[in-house]
Amino acid sequence: MKGTIVTIGDEILIGQITDTNSAWLGNEMTQLGVEVVEILTIADKVTAIHAALDTALAKSDLVVMTGGLGPTKDDITKKAIAEYVGSELYLDEALVTRIKTYFDARGIPFTEAHKAQCYMPKDAKSLTNEMGTAPGMLFEHQGKHILSMPGVPYEMKNIFSNSFLSSFAPMQDSALKIYHKTIKTVGMGESRIEEKISDIVAELPADISMSYLPSLGTVKLRLTARSQDDKSDLVENFAARIVERIPELVFGYGKTSLAESLQETMISQGLTVTTAESCTGGYLAHQLTVVPGSSRYYLGSIVAYDYEPKKSLLKVSPATLEKYGAVSEETVKEMLVGLIASMGSDLGIAISGIAGPGGGMPDKPVGTIWMAWGSKSDVRTRKLNLSKNRVKNIEYTAVAAMNALRKFVKKYE
Amino acid sequence: MKGTIVTIGDEILIGQITDTNSAWLGNEMTQLGVEVVEILTIADKVTAIHAALDTALAKSDLVVMTGGLGPTKDDITKKAIAEYVGSELYLDEALVTRIKTYFDARGIPFTEAHKAQCYMPKDAKSLTNEMGTAPGMLFEHQGKHILSMPGVPYEMKNIFSNSFLSSFAPMQDSALKIYHKTIKTVGMGESRIEEKISDIVAELPADISMSYLPSLGTVKLRLTARSQDDKSDLVENFAARIVERIPELVFGYGKTSLAESLQETMISQGLTVTTAESCTGGYLAHQLTVVPGSSRYYLGSIVAYDYEPKKSLLKVSPATLEKYGAVSEETVKEMLVGLIASMGSDLGIAISGIAGPGGGMPDKPVGTIWMAWGSKSDVRTRKLNLSKNRVKNIEYTAVAAMNALRKFVKKYE
Numbered sequence A, B: 001m002k003g004t005i006v007t008i009g010d011e012i013l014i015g016q017i018t019d020t021n022s023a024w025l026g027n028e029m030t031q032l033g034v035e036v037v038e039i040l041t042i043a044d045k046v047t048a049i050h051a052a053l054d055t056a057l058a059k060s061d062l063v064v065m066t067g068g069l070g071p072t073k074d075d076i077t078k079k080a081i082a083e084y085v086g087s088e089l090y091l092d093e094a095l096v097t098r099i100k101t102y103f104d105a106r107g108i109p110f111t112e113a114h115k116a117q118c119y120m121p122k123d124a125k126s127l128t129n130e131m132g133t134a135p136g137m138l139f140e141h142q143g144k145h146i147l148s149m150p151g152v153p154y155e156m157k158n159i160f161s162n163s164f165l166s167s168f169a170p171m172q173d174s175a176l177k178i179y180h181k182t183i184k185t186v187g188m189g190e191s192r193i194e195e196k197i198s199d200i201v202a203e204l205p206a207d208i209s210m211s212y213l214p215s216l217g218t219v220k221l222r223l224t225a226r227s228q229d230d231k232s233d234l235v236e237n238f239a240a241r242i243v244e245r246i247p248e249l250v251f252g253y254g255k256t257s258l259a260e261s262l263q264e265t266m267i268s269q270g271l272t273v274t275t276a277e278s279c280t281g282g283y284l285a286h287q288l289t290v291v292p293g294s295s296r297y298y299l300g301s302i303v304a305y306d307y308e309p310k311k312s313l314l315k316v317s318p319a320t321l322e323k324y325g326a327v328s329e330e331t332v333k334e335m336l337v338g339l340i341a342s343m344g345s346d347l348g349i350a351i352s353g354i355a356g357p358g359g360g361m362p363d364k365p366v367g368t369i370w371m372a373w374g375s376k377s378d379v380r381t382r383k384l385n386l387s388k389n390r391v392k393n394i395e396y397t398a399v400a401a402m403n404a405l406r407k408f409v410k411k412y413e
Helices: A021-031 A046-059 A077-085 A093-106 A112-116 A153-171 A190-202 A232-245 A258-269 A283-289 A307-312 A318-324 A329-343 A390-409 B021-031 B046-059 B077-085 B093-106 B112-116 B153-171 B190-202 B232-245 B258-269 B283-289 B307-312 B318-324 B329-343 B390-409
Strands: A002-008 A035-042 A062-066 A089-091 A119-121 A125-127 A136-141 A144-149 A177-186 A208-215 A218-227 A250-253 A273-277 A298-304 A347-353 A368-375 A378-385 B002-008 B035-042 B062-066 B089-091 B119-121 B125-127 B136-141 B144-149 B177-186 B208-215 B218-227 B250-253 B273-277 B298-304 B347-353 B368-375 B378-385
Touching: A002 A021, A002 A046, A021 A035, A021 A062, A021 A153, A035 A046, A046 A062, A046 A077, A046 A144, A077 A089, A077 A119, A077 A136, A077 A144, A093 A112, A112 B190, A119 A136, A125 A153, A136 A153, A144 A153, A177 A232, A177 A258, A177 A390, A190 A208, A190 A218, A190 A232, A190 B112, A208 A232, A218 A232, A250 A258, A258 A283, A258 A390, A273 A283, A273 A329, A283 A298, A283 A390, A283 B283, A298 A307, A298 A329, A298 B307, A307 A318, A307 B298, A307 B329, A318 A329, A329 A347, A329 A368, A329 A378, A329 B307, A347 A390, A368 A390, A378 A390, B002 B021, B002 B046, B021 B035, B021 B062, B021 B153, B035 B046, B046 B062, B046 B077, B046 B144, B077 B089, B077 B119, B077 B136, B077 B144, B093 B112, B119 B136, B125 B153, B136 B153, B144 B153, B177 B232, B177 B258, B177 B390, B190 B208, B190 B218, B190 B232, B208 B232, B218 B232, B250 B258, B258 B283, B258 B390, B273 B283, B273 B329, B283 B298, B283 B390, B298 B307, B298 B329, B307 B318, B318 B329, B329 B347, B329 B368, B329 B378, B347 B390, B368 B390, B378 B390
Parallel strands: A002 A035, A002 A062, A062 A144, A273 A298, A273 A347, B002 B035, B002 B062, B062 B144, B273 B298, B273 B347
Antiparallel strands: A035 B035, A089 A119, A125 A136, A136 A144, A177 A218, A177 A250, A208 A218, A298 B298, A347 A368, A368 A378, B089 B119, B125 B136, B136 B144, B177 B218, B177 B250, B208 B218, B347 B368, B368 B378
16 A cells, blocks of 8 residues: 655745654554655645645555644635545534534634634545644545645644544555564764675665664664565564674664663663753753653753853862863763762763854864763763754764763673 | 755655755745745655656756765665766766765775765766765756755755855846745734734735744744735735734744744843753753853753752752642742752743653643742742643743743733
8 A cells, every 4th residue: 555645835845844744644654554655745725735636646545634724714725625526515513513612611712713614525534633623534536545634743643643543444455564673773873884784784685675864873774674475574583683793883673762772771770860961951851851751760950051050069169160161071070970969860971062153262162072971980981073063063962972871881881 | 946855765754754854945945036846755766766856847947856865875866866867977086085085084994885975977066065975966957957965964954055055046037036024923822813913914915925833832924925026025014013913922033933032032131041840851951052152141950850859959848849749839939949049040940740641640630830930039830731742741831931931021921
């Protein structure tokens, strides 16, 4: 079964917002065995919607559209699809009642714009939206399927995961079996990894492919089997051989994040962690705490952005700051020791650097970042020489810091 | 001049990564006066690349492709485009030398895979990549232009902003003038805003359009003029009337973020700010410090994730925690007072809540979040009743907290 994702919105074409819906849908559809052949982003225009439906239906069995369903007047998707499939609109009284009840409970007045949302195409199956007012719609058209959902991510996800999935099972055929295995690595670039495992990759049969997906500091290695037969055992076997070759780089599989992997390690070993951040400004703490359950090992962070909290809360001596500066090995060491003493954790990470774009000095250019990590009795340090890009420096440093603590606990270094 | 963006990568189709390049390119191209008519994401296959070039060249004068240029073997874009435009590949010795020098300086061995990257199509103009090894390529084909760049975001941005832009000016025509004005609001939903300004919007002429772009807690109002004449004054006039109607909701224009707007206000008023975060876990600090120059007003954060640092660092009394719990008005008040006393800032924000998905209680379900903000002598509080979604709760709370402090300083409440 093949699928196309169509995202509707001028705001995406002009780059005002990033389309995150397609990645989420691409992953969900792949898990369901739908091969996503194309993602298309188009303008809020009836002609563009009709042209996209022509293109997408020619290539695929399921077209998933997001965007252009909502209470404001610039939304024309519903009418465009209804016209395309030849379906009239009628006022869905049950929907009016549902939305009125929803709004009454929140003290929001029910407006004409809200009522306009309650006109539904006669031939669409209405899919409940538990997170908002605009329902999803599922159409059958010439033996194929069109799913239309609002563009607000949590509404779209709610409709897809709940209402749509229960309608989906009957439309599936499963001629081609797809099996993915993703190995997640950190600390080495894609071409050096490729060299290390090239002999294993060379043995892959034609129906198993290998991709390298780099992001800041990490590389995903993805094995994909597309075959009539079940190739999962063979894929797992190749994956195991690759991991055996580069064990210290591998932190997890599938969608596991570095923070999730670190959390699992810390909880299983009964260790607590704290952080002291200067230039990363809370980003490391956020990466750790965005993972559910992080309170089981993570106690907190002192974001000492200014000089004062470095002295008052982390007990860095004024003499050290004076002599070596805030961005120095000596300062991050004292930050780490002060952090662990103050918060009483087993382990910690301390970071101080110049994220940029301003603040560089001749001997410490923008991108100079010092980090310390370890325990009260075993403090390690490292200097990073990064770029002039503030966001990249902050994000890369968080990855490097998490990896340093991971390797410390796993005793890789 | 019309443009199409083509993103190449199986990893995007299966949702392993989110395509952020297209949004960046869409914005850049729009600024240059190129109307982006479509964004297309396709598979790493020669047939898909050729089909996408057919489609894109039929609709546009400039096709911007990203992805599929890099050192690993799964990259086939260069060959596919060269074949499409009928150009042979040759070994670019100058490029070999440049990459060898780049690697020598970093102690990385130069491999056969790297050498393969140095084969360039004869008819392509090579565009320097200062952030990596794979250069960009610019082709002329039947009076139209094809730009191909690697998919790594900072490499792509470097090539586009530097090498490409100097080649771009000569290819531009500027028949249709496009003018955008974006008003950024926070604190009210899109349909309520629409009601408030509907009479002004009804007066817009046919060549000026209005869009509502909601995200978590904020709504952008975008006016767009597409016309042969310069309509910028008229657009600015409508924008001013809208802002006059809803002044307390407007925090900025264009790409200004809420954190940037807050920073500007604080610096202009000479005020310093600190934060104390429990359930947001450093995300608020990160939002504030990701803005360059934030050290001019932001001193730091105490991320008191555990009970202990709430007591030891923020001086919340054990009796308060015992009687009212960590998620309570009393606790966030004491957190704020303790924070300001400890860090010595003029203003502060304190947050404590249950982000979920676990940790809910009958009287305090998941999504219950308390925040306090203000100064030592004027403490305000508010309870938020949010969703069951952890990430959404964290992000929405940060927006609500920044908005609360903004309105406090602007004396809107």
